[in-house]
Amino acid sequence: MIPTAREAPADAETPSHILLSRAGFIRRTGAGMYSYLPLAWRSLMKISQIVREEMEAAGASELLMPAVIPIELYKVTGRDEAYGELLFRVHDRHGRENALGPTHEEVITDIFQHAINSYKQLPLTVYQIQTKFRDEFRPRAGLLRCREFIMKDAYSFHLTVDGPGGLNETYDAQYAAYVRVFERLGLDFTVVDAESGPIGGSASHEFMVNAESGEDKILVCDSSGYAANVEKCEIGERAWSFEGEALGDLAKVHTPGMASIEDIGRFMKVKPANMLKTMVFDAGESLADEPSVAPGGGQRWVVAVVRGNHDVNESKVRDAIGGPVALADEKEARAAGFAIGYVGPAVAVGRDDVLLLVDPDAAQSTDSAKGKAMFWAAGANEADHHVKFFNWQRELGGLLDSSDQDASARRVDLPGASARRADLPGASARRADLPARIRVADIRNANAGDPSPRAEGSILREQRGIEVGHIFKLGCKYSDAVGFGVLDQDQQRQSVIMGCYGLGVSRTLAACVEMSHDENGIIFPAAIAPYHVLITLMKPDDPAQQEACARVSGELAEQGIDVLIDDREERPGVKFKDADLIGLPVRLTIGDKALAEGAVEFKPRRSAGKGELVPIDRVVARCADVLGD
């Protein structure tokens, strides 16, 4: 059952989807749902086995939880809301609602809550390998993002964060286990700092298979070894200053119907890098305690300003203000007086409900490269209008000068801030001089070429990756939600501290193909290949060839090498094409010519050309050699 095809299904576009389909590994059964045919299943079992070995070595025990889970468990933690449409929901015959498990923090916490009641029983780590369900808005790219997939998920429980038996110890052990798993699988990967997302928790790392087609953008600093997902990546220190002369008088420009940076840039003949992109966020209650000029009032709106060619990072905005934010609802923001699409920094002037957050690259009044005043275009805070010759000091003058006695006491430490700033060229407007309603902070996504946050003078390099593993320090988020605590040595009730560790088994197979293929097909590393060696018989009916095949395959099997035999009555070309497509690490061809010399043709999939003749009694050693790499 290896249905190979010359052409890929029309809906397949990415290499792994096309090749796994053509090579007879998978068949699409529904949108984002795939059947694993025998070849794929063998590969998945091999990946799972390595995962199992490393999990056991890291002290985790395997178990299996149900895929169908009462929705009540997810209501306890609020994740039925947080996940929303991503949860598959099924109603049983009694009308009870269940979720198909997208991940099992709630279930495992529930189990442990009832089973564990003493610190003496901790720490514990368990894992399972199971089908997970997520009703993705847009499944795509075959196995890379589907609605039903195979995942290894592990969970650990601790009394403490540090020290023996603490969360950090297990987290580090899992981290190391992941590194060993992906090394053993023969994958080229990068570990990056990551955002925790809706799973929650403090620290997290993602394991990315390096592939051009990857969905995730990661940034790497070669000198320090720092690597992070773009969602998380810090940017090194950048000089900034609001002080500087204006290049010209503020000029209002009519820009009807042009709300996008691209449109305006084209119309006004301004490069995006010379525009200020201004986004309005709704901080809700996050800023309730912030100083406000208005009696009894609080700041609600966060106006974030970055350069037009940069993207605001919502997580960084959240960190900068110390609480949750969300992009403002357009209607509400309009009602509050923001001309959405045409907002500029000056909107903060005269309002006491706005916190202005400015990225260092946007907080410039002097173009240091040219040594003259910086040219800025920005929104005019009036529908269909923008302004040219924006100058921070002039346009925000009142705000920048307003002194707020409480400000210095309340100010939090911002990422990337340091005392050295004053020494940097062009830096004179010190953070300490700013009123509380303006902050300069790193609030944008990092790009290639940005300064490294870990090595002075180095810059960040960009590459793409496929997320195959993600580990989290959860803390007490789930245990507190269900009231899971144990008594410690001092008879004090302590919340149990958790970690969770995910690894996409089916995605790893696809990532492997993305990483390693050529125009003829897949090139499998030995650890993931469904079989190690393919024996191609030129004349399947020929007794001499049959005998040679039986001998070689028998000897290979004795060495623990998995053999697939192609004894189909097909023309040689067809068999060779299929062999390359399926991509097993070694191909042995048994034909008359070689056999006459007591040899078979030996060809590693990676090597180009014809392959070489190897005497039959030495071919097993050669196979073991190649597979051992």
Next chain:
RNA sequence: CGGGGUGUAGCGCAGCUUGGUAGCGCGUCUCGUUCGGGACGAGAAGGUCGGAGGUUCGAAUCCUCUCACCCCGACCA
């Protein structure tokens, strides 16, 4: 959820503008010739044209509704 697109044989597609016998390539089956990089010839099987309704003497084709799927975006262990 916004934008774009596609549903016709197992797979890949044409036919639709201008309504009139449902086609091509690959694959499958039979026979023959071939036989170390997706052979050639002859023949054969295989289709509710996504579904429902409508217009018409007549609908794959025109109209209305609907379903499914794909791509881009937004979102995302």
